[in-house]
Amino acid sequence: MVKEKIMVVEDNRPVAEFIQDTLRSSGYDVSDIVSSGEEAVKKAEQLSPDLVLMDIILEGKMDGIEASKQIRDRFNIPVIYLTGHAEENLLQRAKITEPFGYILKPFEGKELHTTIKMAIYKHKKDNELKKRMLELQDSRTAMLNVLEDVTEAREALEKSDRLKNVFIGMMSHELRTPLNVILGYVDILSTDLRSLVNEERREMFDAIVRGGERLKKLVDDIMDISQIEADQMKLYMQPIEADDLVKNCVNEIVIPARNKSLDIIEKYHGDKTHIKVDRLRFPQALGNILQNAVKYTNKGSINITTEVENNIYTITVKDTGKGIKKDFLPFIFALFRQEDEGYKRKYEGAGLGLYVSQRLFTSMGGKIDVDSDEGRGTEFVLSFPASTEKVLIVEEEKPELPDVKRHEEVKKEVERKQTVLVLEDNPANVDYIQFLLRKLQVDYVTAASGKDALECLEENSVDGMLIDISLATGMSGVEFLERVKTQDRFKNIPKIAVTAHAMKGQREEFIKTGFDDYLPKPFKLKDLRELLARTLKGYS
Known part of the structure; x- marks a missing residue:
């Protein structure tokens, strides 16, 4: 090409x-x-x-x-x-x-x-x-x-x-960066102060979390659209037991449905029928359909049925909600389209979910049909060929990472407080990462540019490096990595990519570049704790 x-x-x-x-x-x-x-x-x-x-x-x-x-x-x-x-x-x-x-x-x-x-x-x-x-x-x-x-x-x-x-092109970085601070601080506050605050404040915390998670989903949908439009969506297809996959998706709407007093009625085919799909993308696509059923149904039920006929596995999702006008049905899977638009919109949303679902289903070899009428509910029918391939349980392939010593071996080493270099040019993110490291009892030195970071390493001994990829001035995080990874004194020090470049497949790209691990924004305290536990020698 x-x-x-x-x-x-x-x-x-x-x-x-x-x-x-x-x-x-x-x-x-x-x-x-x-x-x-x-x-x-x-x-x-x-x-x-x-x-x-x-x-x-x-x-x-x-x-x-x-x-x-x-x-x-x-x-x-x-x-x-x-x-x-x-x-x-x-x-x-x-x-x-x-x-x-x-x-x-x-x-x-x-x-x-x-x-x-x-x-x-x-x-x-x-x-x-x-x-x-x-x-x-x-x-x-x-x-x-x-x-x-x-x-x-x-x-x-x-x-x-x-x-x-x-x-x-602008959405991922512009939203993920503030999201990292918003969701991170909320996670800390809700964990440490929940028992001390009153009910009204707890409700505020919950609202902040919901808003942040909603923005994160918007970013994820938009990034999926960019991959779909560029024909760069990577799918990892494998035969999976269909009914179990659908049941797991339905479990995700049980609580939201219960909160609206909606009944969930399930009827499964029962045989061990398998379909060949991406085990992460299929739940995402079906989840959008199920979440819409809850969103647009105020009373009644949501019925989920699976059947197998002529070697075709079919999933039917039927609700008793508001339904869709007949003249809008041709646009139901169109990008950025919603039945209620303008100032009189009754329901929130960007009009992305059904478009993403339809493109994902068809990319996985499936078919999606919809039938509805205003005031009479909506019925989605999803069809997939039953898989005849031998089913293997295979863990998702991951790039090799450096060996991490067993806890028993680590305990034998001289105990001391760990120190990490934080290379990050966004002041709010610097404050947030420093706060997390203090919570985790890890010392830190910070730098806002690759040049400052190199000078910092001349004056300080560190056990790990948290490296932002996109820096406003001077060298990028990848260029900084190239400068340090060839030096013997840094050879065994973990170098972590911390970045808002969080689309599927980018983790593997950063590992191939030479990073030892990858921490996508937004991240929380437990994410950083788990990262340090598997990469820093002597930290647990």
Whole structure:
């Protein structure tokens, strides 16, 4: 597969190298790095890159805006602006050049990857439309059809792809970072103070937890959508006993249903029928269906039935809730769509769950149908081929981690308080991690940049390193790892990736890079305790 070629125009060398590393890790080919507008125009003509990442403020007489105008007019190459400036006059000048996107510094690698992907896709579609318009210009009727296609394509692109993908690219980091502090502090407070506070305060704590968990689910759904849209969703398919899998999913709605005085009526096929699915993604998809049944049913029951006929395993979820209007049924699995929209919405939600469920079911070889009428409840029918493969109980494959000594062996070593390096540039997260480490009776030294961390290691002896991946200045967490992992004195010190890059498969990527373990944000006290227990020598 041919990699897209990206040219980077950036006069700050460390920033340019960070962009280059990020692009290469995302599968792009960096054709060149240049630092001036004049050189950018010259190289664009010579190299014909697929896209140019252009800093607005550059050394030399020609700034990024003028260079972008020439590159667009002369070579028809899309440009994305990189800038740390948001002055109105600059933005107005930049707008005239019709860029394919803006990225404000500092930025995340995921945001960069998503914006580039959207820009290349949009440029490709624009070129296809222009080509079609030229080919059909002699036919008035055909031209009108093309113009209609152009209008629809642009409206769809502006309404869906551009806004959605930019939103997706920024969402993970922007929400996971504050979530780490919110959920973490709430966990500490609810554990230590629950017995001391009054009922009203306990209810407030519970509301904060629910709100935080709801935001986390939103982030997870959005990250799933980004993987689905990019055809990057990885599924680990294996034969699993179907009824047991469904029962476990139903157990998750027992308490919410009971709180609304709803009956749950279950009728299972009973045979040991197996279906070949992803054991984590299937409960997620079915869980969305079941949670909606509880959400939209105020009285009555939720019926779950499983059957096997003609080697097809069927799950039926039928509720006695509000139902769905017939004219909305065609849009039930559409992204960002809800029956009640606007200011008069009666139910919360982003309109993501059913879209994710439908795409997951079909990706696993299943089929989902829905029937409903307003005021008469809703029925979802899920169908999967019964699996004929031999069933194996296999633990999920995990990258090898360094051996951890048995507790009995550790006790023989000299007991002392452990010290860890905390490399993190977000002040709130620094405070939170320090608080947790004090609770766990672990000493710490902190640094806000890779350079400061290296200096800190010269002055302090540490037993472990907690390394944030995305740092605003200087080297990234991965670059810091490259600097320390080759030094003999740090060889046996655990190096932990602490990051908001928490999509499925990223743990394995960080382990392959050389990290010894991985702690995704948001995390709680028990998560950090378990991490230290399995990685720090002498800690238990």
